[in-house]
Amino acid sequence: MNPETLRNWIRAAGAGRPRGRRAAEPPTVPVAPSTPETEVATLRRENAGLKKEREILRKAARCFASETDW
Secondary structure, rough: OOOOHHHHHHHHOOOOOOOOOOOOOOOOOOOOOOOOHHHHHHHHHHHHHHHHHHHHHHHHHHHHHHHHHH
């Protein structure tokens, strides 16, 4: 695997995260949304981020599996 590819995946996942062990992230959903529309918009943003992370992990898993001939 090209190191630059892995570096790009890490950047896409969020370069602002602390290095080392992954820190627990605070929940992105507000405690008391003012309207249902606000809550839906927040959940859609969170869902989009989770889908992006899942796709990055799938690509990494495929790459590592091809290297080890699984």
